[in-house]
Structure formats: C-alpha cells, structure tokens
Amino acid sequence: MTVATPEKRSPKEYASDQEVRWCPGCGDYAILKAVHKTLAELGVRHEQTVFVSGIGCAARFPYYMSTYGFHTIHGRAPAIATGIKLANPDLDVWIISGDGDSLSIGGNHTLHLLRRNIDVNFVLFNNEIYGLTKGQYSPTSRRGTTSPSTPRGSLDNPVSPCAFALGAGARFVARSLDTTLPHLTQVLKRAHAHRGASFVELFQNCVVFNDGVFSDFTERSVAPERQLQVEHGEPLLFGANKDRGLRLDPQTLRLEVVAVGEGGVRPNEVLVHDETNRALASMLVDLDQSEFPVAVGVLYCDPTATYDGSLREQRDGGEVSNDLEALLRRGRTWTVL
Amino acid sequence: MTVATPEKRSPKEYASDQEVRWCPGCGDYAILKAVHKTLAELGVRHEQTVFVSGIGCAARFPYYMSTYGFHTIHGRAPAIATGIKLANPDLDVWIISGDGDSLSIGGNHTLHLLRRNIDVNFVLFNNEIYGLTKGQYSPTSRRGTTSPSTPRGSLDNPVSPCAFALGAGARFVARSLDTTLPHLTQVLKRAHAHRGASFVELFQNCVVFNDGVFSDFTERSVAPERQLQVEHGEPLLFGANKDRGLRLDPQTLRLEVVAVGEGGVRPNEVLVHDETNRALASMLVDLDQSEFPVAVGVLYCDPTATYDGSLREQRDGGEVSNDLEALLRRGRTWTVL
Amino acid sequence: MSVDSRLRPRTTIEPEVRESVVIRFAGDSGDGMQVTGSQFTVETALAGNDLATFPDFPAEIRAPAGTTFGVSAFQIRFGSGEVLTAGDELDMLIALNPAALKVNVDDLRPGGVLLVDTGAFTQRNLNKAGYASSPVDDGSLGDYRVLPLDLTKVTLEAVKEQGLSQKEALRCRNMWALGLTLWMYARSRKATIEWISRRFGQRPELVAANTAALNAGHAFGETAELEGDIQTYSIGEAPTTPGLYRTVTGTESLAWGLVAGRAASGLRQLFFGSYPITPASPVLHVLANLQDYGVVTFQAEDEIAAICAAIGAAYAGALGVTSSSGPGIALKTEALGLAVAVELPLVVINSQRAGPSTGMPTKTEQSDLYQAVYGRNADSPLPVIAAATPADCFDTAIEAVRLATKYMTPVMLLTDGYLANAAEPWRLPDVADIPEFPVQFHDDPEGFHPFLRDPDTLARAWAVPGTPGLEHRVGGLERDYETGHISYDPANHQRMTDARAAKVAQIASDIPIQQVAAGNESGGVAVVGWGSTYGAIHEGVKRLLAAGAAVSHIHLRHLVPFPPNLGDLLRGFDRIVVPEMNTGQLATMLRSTFLLPVETHSKVTGQPFKIAEVADAIRARLEQ
Amino acid sequence: MSVDSRLRPRTTIEPEVRESVVIRFAGDSGDGMQVTGSQFTVETALAGNDLATFPDFPAEIRAPAGTTFGVSAFQIRFGSGEVLTAGDELDMLIALNPAALKVNVDDLRPGGVLLVDTGAFTQRNLNKAGYASSPVDDGSLGDYRVLPLDLTKVTLEAVKEQGLSQKEALRCRNMWALGLTLWMYARSRKATIEWISRRFGQRPELVAANTAALNAGHAFGETAELEGDIQTYSIGEAPTTPGLYRTVTGTESLAWGLVAGRAASGLRQLFFGSYPITPASPVLHVLANLQDYGVVTFQAEDEIAAICAAIGAAYAGALGVTSSSGPGIALKTEALGLAVAVELPLVVINSQRAGPSTGMPTKTEQSDLYQAVYGRNADSPLPVIAAATPADCFDTAIEAVRLATKYMTPVMLLTDGYLANAAEPWRLPDVADIPEFPVQFHDDPEGFHPFLRDPDTLARAWAVPGTPGLEHRVGGLERDYETGHISYDPANHQRMTDARAAKVAQIASDIPIQQVAAGNESGGVAVVGWGSTYGAIHEGVKRLLAAGAAVSHIHLRHLVPFPPNLGDLLRGFDRIVVPEMNTGQLATMLRSTFLLPVETHSKVTGQPFKIAEVADAIRARLEQ
C-alpha cells in the first residue's frame, strides 16, 4: 500500500526518459497522461510502485513510467503481479493490459486474480482490437467485425469485460474513457483507494485499426445523451439536462429509460445508484446500447477480505525461522554410535 | 445435432465394456447412470455422439460410454470440442469436466466456448475439490477449506460456476444434483435441446476427499426447505408445502424470502421465474446460502446465434474447390517463353 | 529547371553493364515505399531478370513521421544470373527523408548511388533524424555518388494540373522516384501505369497525378541536360526456364501449399487454428480468404486452444493445422504431446523469430530447432522439416501434409521471419504434377480397435466420429498395443514407446535421399544448411566453386528423420561446417547422430546471413 | 490351534544368515499396508541394517475392495551391506487377499516365502481377483514356500477381549502379520508398540487390540508347535557412520533442501508457486506446512500462473520456486524463457513421470531431460541438475538455490516418481556444515542499470522494488547490454546471446570436478548415469567389480553444464554405456558434446532398473 508523501509532486516526475512510441493520436497517450497526473496527485512513492504488463500496445506502458516496471509475456501479467504482491505486500501494484492480453490469452489469470481479490489495480485498455499484431479482431470486438483474420466478418459474440469481471467475483468494477481526463483520474483514484483487486475498463481508441469504434457515445456532441455517469447514492439520470433516467419495471425485472419531470415520471421513480448492489451492477454493465446509454464510473464497489491481507494474518508477523536442526529432526530419528 | 431414431433404446446400450473405476459411493456413478438414461430416452445415435473430457476423476467419463470419446488433457476439453464441432457440426458433442479442469486450468477455454456459443453440452461436475490428485482445494472450494495444500485453510474467495458462466456470456445455465435422477435427466434433456453452449453445473459428492460438502441442502430431510427448484413461468416458491417464496424489494433491488399465504404475502407478490432474464438469473445463482435456498433447474435460457451455425451460413453450402490453377494465378503473373 | 544546381549530368553516358544490382527504397511509413518496391519488382521480373526482395517494416505500428524508428524500406536485388538473396550491400539507395538516410546509408557500398529528396531535408526533419547539419551539404557523404534532387518540388510541379491537396500531391513523390529509377535501369513503366489505374480507379485525378509523377521522373532521366552525370545500367536477362511465373512470398506459398496438400489428401476440410503472432499471423490472414477452398480458419483465444482445436478437428476427420512463432509454439508443447500420444495427423508451423522470450519479434532467427526436435516432455518423436526459400514453402507444406496423414503423426514445419516476408519469382507448378496421397478413413468394424496399425507405415487406423460401428475412446493415458484400452503394463509401455519411435524413424525410407545442391559429392568442405539460409549459402558456395575451391552445399529439408544417406554423404567430406542463425543447433544434432566433428558458423543478430559472410567463413576453413 | 493343518513347523530351526532380504507387504488399499511397511522399516533401521523402501499405491484413488487395481503394497530391502535399491525380486511376500497375491506373486523369487491369509481367500475374493480356483489349493504356487495362515481367524481370536466391531477387529490383521514377520527377522516390536499407542491414543481399545494382534503374531512364530517349518533369518548390522539418522523420502528431503537453501541464501521468503500434479504434488504439501520457515506456498490456477507468480516473487526479491511434472513443465516453457531473458533467479523442479502426454502418471521415468535442456524457443541456456537418491534431493536442492541466486538464472532440477516416493535412512547433516551463499541485493544508484553484470559471474544486478533510486523496467524484449533498455541492434543481440551462453557455460568452473563413484578412473567400461538410477547402477557395478570386472560407475549431478573434467574422464575408458529410463537422452548429449561412441541401455517401462538388469547389460558388453 502506498505511503503518501507530504511534498507536492508533478506529473512529469512519473514519466520515464524513454521516448513514447504509440501511433500519433492513439488513445494510450491520454491515458498515460491521466496516470501520471493521478500518481502525482496521490503523491505515490516511485520505489514503492510497480507497473506490470503483458504484451500489446497498451502493455508498453511500464516503459513510460519512472516507477518500477515489468513488461512480461502475453496474458500473464496478473499471475506475475500476484507473485510480486505476495512476495512484498507493501508494494503498490498496477496491471496495464489490453483486451486481447487480459481477456483472450490471459482470461484465466484475470479471472483468478479477481476472484482471489489480490490488492492490485487492473486497468484494461479496451480498443476492441489487437493493435500490436496489426488489427485482428479481439474477444471484445463486435460480431461481424471485419479484420485481417475475419475478412468476411467475425462470428463470435463478444465478451463484456465488466460483466466478465463481475462473474469472476470482482469487488470493484469501474469504467471510464481515454480522453475524459477528469473522470478518468477520479476513477483511477477510486480504484487505487479500493483494497482488493480493482478492475477498470477504459474505452481506448485505436486510431490505426479501429478508429472511432466508440465514437457513437464518446463524441463530445453525443456524450451527454449517450453516457450515464453513475455516482453512488445519486439517481441514474443522463442527458444534457439530466431529463432522462433508468427505472426498473418490477413485473419484468428489466430496466427501462424514462423521461423525468415535465410529462415524465416523478424523480423518485428513478433508480438510485447503489455501488454495493451486484444485481444492479450486472444490469448496468449489460445495457443494450440500442436503447440505453453507456454506464461509466464506479459501477460496483463492495470490499471484502483480500488474499494478500489474509496471507499476512495467517503468517502472523511473518517471523522467519532458520532452525533447520528442528526441521530435520521432525518425526522419528535414531542414533548410531 | 442428433437425429432421434425411432426404436426404443435401453440405458445399458450407452455403457461401454470398460470397468468403472471411481471410488465406491462416488457421486459420479449416479451421474453416469443419469446420462445413460437421458441418451436412451433421447435415442441418440452412438456414432453421432462424442464425449470429450479433460483430466480428473470426472474426466474419466468418456471411457464408460459406448459412443465416441476423447479423454484429452487437463483443462483443454472445451478447445478440443470446439475443433470437433467446427470440423463436423452434425456431431452431438458433450463436454464432461471437473471444477478444477474447467475453472482452474481450463477457465479461459470455458469462457471462450461459452461466449462463442458453440453448440455443445458442457457438464461440470462440481465437487469443490481436486479428486484425482488426492484432495487439494479447488477454485470452487469455500474460503478456509483445509486440504493437503492448505493445511491452515484456503484464502481464496471461490468462484461460482454459474455466475462465471453468465459473466462469460453463456445463454443456457442450469444446475442439478448428482443423486436426483429425475431432475438431473430433465435438466440434461433441456441442455441437449438448447442450440448453443449449454452450461450445466452438477453438485457432485466426492466421498473420499470432500464428503458431504453439499449435504446441508442435498440431504433428503432438508432438501425441500433448502432447494429452490425453478420452472420457467412458475413462481419462485420452496419449502415442503411451497409456503415460502422470493420477492424483490423494489427500493433496495435485493431479493428477500417471504412467507406466502396464511399471514404471509399474497402469492402474486412472489417473483415468477423468467428464464430469459439475465438479471434475475444472476441473482438466483448468487443467493447467499445463509438466508436463501439453493436454486436448481434451468436458471437461464435465452438462445442466440451459434458460432458453428454462423460458420455454416458463412461457408454457404461449404462447396469445396480444388481449382489450384486459379488459386496460384491470383494476382499478377507473366510468361517466359 | 527544378534541380539542385550542383547536379550537372552529361547528355549521353554509356550504360554500365552489371551482373546484378541491389537497390533499396527507403522513406517514412507513409511514403509508400512498399508499393514502390513491389512495382519496381514487377517491372524487373517482366524485364526477364532473376530477383529477390526483402521488405523492412518499422518495429512500431505507426511511428511519428520523420523519426528513425518510423522508417520503412524495400530492398530488391536483380540480375542476369541466379539471384537467391536480396543482396549484401546496396548499389543504390533512395532516401526520401533524413531518417531514411540515417537508418540505411551504412548499407550503401562505397561508390554507390544515393538519391535523396533534398526537399525533405528541412531542419525539423534533420533534428528528428538526429542530424546536427545536413549530410548532403557537410560532405559526410563523400564516399557515395549523391544525386540530390528536390523531389518535393519536382513532384508538386509534375502533378499541379490535378489540383490535389498538398498532402495528396506529396504522396506522389514515390512515383517520381520510381520513374527515374526505372529509367536508370532501363525498365518499362507499363505494368506500373496499369497498376496505378487499377489502384486509384475510383479517383481519376489520382490516376493522372501518379502517372504524371512517374513519367516526370522517367523523363527527367532522359532529358536532363546538366553537368555531372546520372549513370544508367544494363542488366542482361537471366536464363530462366520457360513457363508461367509470379512473385511469391513464403507466407503465400506456405498457405497455398497447405491448400494443395489438403486437396492432394482428398480431405474436405483444412482446419487452421491459430492465434496471431509476429511473424506468423500473415499465414492466418491469407488462409482466412480461402474458405471456398475448404479452409476453416479459427482465431483461438490462445495458442493452446489453437492447437487443441486443430487436434479436435483432426480427430473429427479434418486436416488439422496450427501455426505460430517460438513463444506460441512453446505454449503448444503439452498439447503436441497429446497429438503424439493419440497419433493424430497435425501440421504445426513455426515461423521463427529472434528470442529468447519476446526477443525481437520482427527479426528473423533459426533458433527453435531444438524446441521442434526435443521440446516436449517424455520420448515424443515427430517428424521435423524446414523450408529453404519463399517458393519452397509450397512443396514443404505439401510434404508436411503427406507425412502427417500417411503416418498419423504431428509434423513440425519450420520457416522464419525472413521467409515469411521475402519474395522471389516462382515458376508455377503444373497442378497435375502435384503428387496425390488420398487418405482412407477406416470404416470396417471387423477386428477394429483405434490402435490397429498399418504393418508398413505403423500408422494407426483413422476412424472418425460419424462412422457406425467404430465408436471408440482415445486419450493421453498409455494405450494397450493390442486393444487401444488404457494400459499401465510395463512391457506394453516399452512396446508403445518403441513403436512411436520406429514409426518416425522409418519415415527415412520414404523421403528422397539427400542431394548435394552445389559442388562435388565428396571431398573438401561440406557446407550444410537448413531453412532460410539456403540463398546465402548457395551463392557463397558457388562463388568459391567459381574460384576453384573444393566446397559443396548440402541443404536439408528433412531434419527428423535425416535422409537415409546423410551419414555416408557427410563422411565423404574432410570438413563439415553448418552456418546457422542460432548457436549451433543443427550442428549438435549432426554431431550426436553421426559422431562427426561438425563445426558451427553461428550468427545470432536477427539478420539473415550475407553471401560474403558465408563465403568468408568457408574461405577461413579452406585456408587452414 | 488356528492354523491350516497342512502347516507343521518344527520346534527349532537354525536362523538362516542373509546378506540382504527383500519383503513386500501387499493387501487391499484399506488393509494398512503402508503403515505396516513403515513400522517394519523403523524396526529394521533400529536393528542397524541399511535399507531402502518403495511403496506401490494403486493407480485409482480408492478402488472397490478386493479388486486387483485396488491393491496397495510396500516393499523393503534391508541388509548388512550397502543397500541402495528396494530390490529386484522378493524373498518374502505377505498377501492379505487373492488380488494382492495375483498382482505381486510374479515378483517372488522361486523358493521365496509366501504368507497368505487363507481366511481372505473366499470364492467372492477369488473371483474379484480373477482366480478360477484357489491357488493355495490348486498347487499353482509350487515354486514357493507357502505359509497359509487363516489370519482373519487368528486375528479375531487375538483381539476378541476388546470387543471391537468385526470391521475394526479385522483391521488388526496387518499387525498380526507384522508381528510374525518381525519375529522371522528377529526385529524388536518396541517402536511399533509405542507408535500404536500414539496413533490410537484416543481409543484405548484399539491400542490394546492392535498391540494384542502384534504380540499374537510374534508369539505364534515363537511357539508354533507344528510340522513343516517357518524359517527365520538373521541379517547382520550394516557398518554405518555414527550419527543421528532418520528415514527420508525424496519428497521430504527436496522440500527441506529448498528451505535450507533459502536460509543459506539469507533470503527471507521462499515463494513456491505450484499446481497439483502426480507425482509432484507432495512437495507442495510438505512445504505448505512450513510457513514458519519463511515459506509461502501458492496453489496457482495452472502451471503457467505457478511459474509466473514465482517469477514475479523473484522480481520482488523472494526465492522463486515452481514445481511440476512433465506435462506441467511443458506448459511453463514460454515463461521459463522470460526468466532466462530477464535473468531472474528461479528453481524449477520436475518430478518426472512416464509419458508422452498424460502417459502413466504414477509410474517413474527419466524422459524429460531433452525438455529440460532443449525445450524452449530460441537459444535459452540454463543450468540443469538432477538428484540421485532420496537423501541426495536435499543437497541437490541447495545446489539449485546456490546456482540460481549466484548466477541470476532459472535452474532446472530433475527428480522422478521413484525418488519422490522411495525412502532410505539418512544421516542428518550438521547444519553448521551447510555452505552459506548470502545474496546481496543491489542498492547503489551510482551507475546502476538493470543489466549491470558482475564481471566474474556475469550475473546481472538484482535490484528489488522498494529500493529508492533504482526504479527500472525489465521485460522480454531484447535489452541493451550497456543500458538495459529495449534494443533491436543486431550486434547487441549477438552480444547478449553470447553473454547468456557464457554465463551458463562458465558455471562449469564453479562445480566439483566429476568423481568416479565406483571402480577405476579409466579403462574398461564406464557406466554413466544420472538421477534415480544411481542405486541400481551402483550395486550392479559393485557386483561386477567384486567379480573382478573392469567397470566403473560415473554418476552426474550436473547435466548443464557438464563438470569440466568429464570429457577427459570419459575418454579414458574403452567403452561408455548409459543406462537410462528413456530412449537415450543423456547419451545423445554426451555424444554431441564429446563425440564419443556412447551407448544407450534403455528401459522405458515405467519401472526402475533392477540391479541385475544393469549388471547383465554391462556383462554383455564386457563379453563382446
């Protein structure tokens, strides 16, 4: 865990001396900026912070940080981060991963990291494509995606990262966007504050192989109408003047969009966001984009015991004995004179 | 897909000549019996049926069937079954797996089989333990499970197979028990009838390493009180005389147990099961056993396009050209005289 | 006159006759160097030269314009004799910006021609490339024959009629440079002009502009009335066998070879399970477009699922194929053991790249031979073969399918990053000449069990689901030789182990005896190679042969098992050296197999061998 | 008299003096054969004999009672001389039911003693075992000296006072048989009686019953007044070095060796990442109980996560260890390449089992040597060592930790299913004698970069997160030799490749020179072994030496790199043969390394070598 240091830090202090080599216009730049800013505002200690990644464009991230960093192998960052955290629970561990890295080859490790609730921050850059290998479709690509490996359109139903995380037993699930700096830093701070595995999905634009795949809800012009920014304890309202909201039909148990106020329903009929409610969270991550907005923010947060914390307790104090004499003598021995 | 044959079959016809070698009293025997019975009642054709498994006690299953069978390697049955189904979509493919096989080492393949919605039947024998390797805890073992690898108790939060399946995008999720023959065969038939990946979790008792781990809700005596048998379109009632039911608190969006009739709530306040409602399904798979019964039956069923079906369409007719001349001449050629 | 004043070519210069020439087009990722190179290649092929090409893509997906790591290049070597590599050093370099110059100029031979676009040598671009001052002016290019042209300016002039945006107009620079280069080497523009109109068909103004730029570049060469000179060259036609030709990359011919193998086997489906990885992905991309040829491509969630799906498909009666590069192959090894155990046909392709671990994904290497031969738990023998040239990938793929289906075994086929991207002219085979090896599925219940073996091949019966009366179970647990059921019997395990080994070993009697590619059948130095080193070794050996040296080139396609005569053949030589892009993996195998003092000439830089490097290595040994 | 009438021992018989004896206790899984064997082992150790034991568990978890596949057995060999294997053939077999007889009788030597519980030879049990008629009556046991006792009856008699249930009473049969056997070999019952009271402390009636049965069996031997005879035996004390002893399995000593290595390195945490697999899981089980010794065990979701977590722990400054068997090691190979690339210390343990694929999980084999040495993509060298005996696992584990931490490299440690389960007496080392090799984490920011190498060891600096001023990035992409940053430079890749190779190669100068375990330093036949074949080879060679043959035993712990003097040593012999439980993997390595005509004596049955098999193989060569 991080020990915040008194003096003020500047985002630049968290940038490494390495030249950043993403494509011009890649959403990764904005995220990098946001992470630098977040760490500076949190004032985390460089030597206590480790960024771990697999392979992919997103996974280049650690090279651009001035903290400790480990660019590992494809899909295995969660497992390696687990070892790091269990070997030294005082470290502040971040995992940076792409949709292919964490949900295709790495899906199993992501599942088990979340279920074990290892106290790390897992940030998934979802661009719905394999960037580094030049544009094949990914497990989050929509059905029918044409790509070098699916010239006639992909046939798979995509996986929803947040639905997957909830199913895996994640206790913190949030969403944000590459280019909305304030929202992004706020979400990252919440993730960092959460004890346990914090899962954050970021919609990230790959300008080269999947440009604009999220624009229908990220474009400045449509954002207010198409994004539902959730806040714990606040009603689920959206729209430029917050005149629409979500309501649950008690008969069908399904959500519906309702107009609020003037000719619409009474404000108190609108659902209030409860980030500790898994059922609500699973509805919010699943909203059908054809009729609903896209929910962003902290969708679920309900802390429980962490694996690393419990291990610490089990090892109480972690006193380390070197008394091999005693060890080797366990059980029956005899002496030959 | 299976072509039912007219003449009546007997369960024995589906048993192989190999001696069954599970421990006496193992729940696997009852499941084997139920599968033989189910196939007989469906009258499936032996040569069109393939049982695929990974490694584990459960995975020995194919050897005891008189159909085609492939006992593969640990955790990979879903991937191998995918290849079988895509190579020959006419085959009726069953995957038999244990909780370790399908959710520990095989978690990633299970995820992708379900999300792709390959038309196979996935039956998970959940005994919350690694049987074949002599009793280590598994990803479904409850926190604090003591086992050879966790002498002081396990530290992981278990994964819920059905919650995981829903998060992975499964379109058919059901639950049953090893020893309740009628319910089990009925569920297996529903799974078989479903087009797409059918995920079935079976509570299976490992008499040697985890005996009685489910007895708090499987014991004859307590079963009616502790099991909620769901039926599409029927109210969610349980108890010997169906005098308790589930209701949704519209404020908190949480389920609660209510007494029905005499001094209780009106029957119409009790939730009616809608197997096409994912939100309801995720609540049912998640019921906290300390206050709720365990939901069994078809918890979710909402068919959609299958990968194999879509592939068939994409290959329209699957006409196979052998015109290599044309292939090699694609693009620019020139002649040297 | 839009030409730098220092450049004053004479009116007429005699073309210089050359046996072969190496040219590299280099520029920014956006400058269209790959198409420029491809068009020059086509015109060169049509001019009747033999040729070899190699592209050099930047490591980054799309680096910022003007940076050294964003430079893209295309190299071609062409000549009147046999051309088997893209060449050791450049005779001419076309550099469209300072970064391209910086990255590539060291490969230009002293006295080589250097065409630079002075218009792109702005201070900003010079800084990006890390030049303090412009090398064009500071004399640092003294060793070369520099042609400093303001391509930017002349191109804008050439296309001004079309009224394109500045951005689009500048995109025509490559065509101007191509036009001039074509003129210098006396090639036609016909094919290129056709290509331009196909390529930009929808936008006439682009067709006109690109054509205009091309012609302007060409005209400039012809008409330039200046001091100084632009040397032109004449390269005679190469003596080539008559026939229909095309250029082909290893990726294409490998994919087509798999399809041809599928057809030759009579199987109806080629199931290709793969997970993208550099440099293997392009095979997936090519096959994904061949559904109508019975190909089903499956992009799996990882390499393990990819091979497992292929194994499942093979079990169900398809031709199972999986493809990856070193790190991905490592992940497949456990499943590969299952394929060995259940004896199913499977083709596993490894497009090798520089390692260990992630290593240098875009660079070539031959260092996965150990992994292919020895990289599985337990005694798990399987045949291993390797392709030697881009076109050879076609035949090698067919051979892999033949061995897999005839012997019911997984087969490892090795290629590498060089073969994947390199291209050469290929005389199209007469499809009728492709050998057929029809697969017979077992369908007779009489006395059937899944491990019933063909007495000759030792291959087990392939009985596929759907066949009535042959229902059976297979698995990874050891199986009884006589019944196929699970068996823990000690003697049976020995028998099965021996059978697995014998099945692979006796393939030696079903493959061609090893030929000598160049030089005598015995005596002197034997230079033994495998895989993509073919071109460099062959030309190196031929050079020395021409100089009268006692040296021979032996190139292996079959690595497991070795050809039956290999031992005797090698014993006939005084000295044996193996140039390898690894630390000596084939050498180790030859030493243990034949107990011969095989020497390694190792190069592990991520770069292919140069002809001269091979020649020098041999010379050193000849001189001792 | 509750004894089968055909049995009529004489009152007194002279004990027969034996140099060594082999006994196997066999019965149903539920019959307690393992504890019976363990107790006999303890009494034998206390009697001062040298000994070796090997259990034989049924393949199934818990097979139905009375079936052949449910038979559990425990074998012990003990003697007055050096005892290194559990023995080739049995001198005595105790069979508590027909199935136990069926499965084990073929291992009994002609003339061997056969103790059967006729009470268990019911028709039902005979059928389950597949006997038409009772072998005790149909004379089919003619070759053996049969002791047919109705153990069921005599046991029930012996324990009747305690009024146990029939089921519990019958559970005492093993103690009755043990009592008689102890008497036959003149062993005490003291330790067993102590054990019984500890074991059943909570239930006095069971303590009494088991003790009564034990004593009854013993008394029976002493007092039996019958015709026929029960031969007794006397085995002299073995000359053993004074000291404190215990029996130890390879699993235990391996686990303790890792802990000792952790302590010797001064590291505070041993992070053990593993995924259960036969026969490796027991190591996890032992270590899981050693949290207080700085051990953190992590049961990962699969083998890949297990090694990756260990790599992560190593990166964070712990001693990273991972353990599996062949199929699991196959899955770890990609990650192992990362450990090679980033040069982190890691111990990888492979408890080998019979393959390929799932193979025969409970059977032993040595067939993963190729995988250990060559089984990775690219040139990825790492040290490989192997343990020779159960006790040797302790020292070998310490050596693995020493090499990993001193050279910053993954180390592969090979054991197998035999070593994991076999037990032998072990003279406890003086803990003070265990060499220390304290690890120094790098902490000086001055001129630091992550690939800063120690000029002597070539090990890179180990700088762990948490250290101020040393923040750095490592990864699988090739790294610059001088800065540690990503590098695609060709010359740098060659330099790093050479450095990785040199680092491992020069470990040869830091390991003991190869000694000859038995026989002369040169001349005659060198029998070279590695791993668990030590005992069989050593005793086999000693037998021939006793017969005056010119033969030597050389046993390798270090397989990569080989000891510096190995080549010269081997060249001193006329003939070199390698007995291996694989198809010749070490032989291949020796042939390629030293170009010597090394021969293989291969056995791939899932069973360890017998002493006689090794002796015969050598004799055959001596005679040629």
Ligand SMILES: Cc1ncc(C[n+]2csc(CCOP(=O)(O)OP(=O)(O)O)c2C)c(N)n1
């Ligand atoms: C074992 C292995 N398999 C495959 C690859 C090739 N590979 C590298 S990154 C990648 C996927 C990248 O996609 P994603 O994780 O979404 O990251 P992005 O590039 O889109 O940020 C693949 C397939 C590899 N490096 N290693």
Ligand SMILES: Cc1ncc(C[n+]2csc(CCOP(=O)(O)OP(=O)(O)O)c2C)c(N)n1
């Ligand atoms: C690659 C690999 N890793 C590990 C094993 C060992 N192994 C076999 S089955 C199994 C787990 C069995 O548990 P489960 O899947 O729940 O099946 P069960 O025996 O409980 O029915 C393990 C760890 C193996 N066979 N292969």
Ligand code: SF4
């Ligand atoms: S390929 Fe896409 S994701 Fe990768 S750096 Fe370029 S824009 Fe970004």
Ligand code: SF4
């Ligand atoms: S170990 Fe458990 S699961 Fe396996 S066969 Fe025995 S009782 Fe069944």
Ligand SMILES: [Mg+2]
């Ligand atoms: Mg992506």
Ligand SMILES: [Mg+2]
């Ligand atoms: Mg289980």
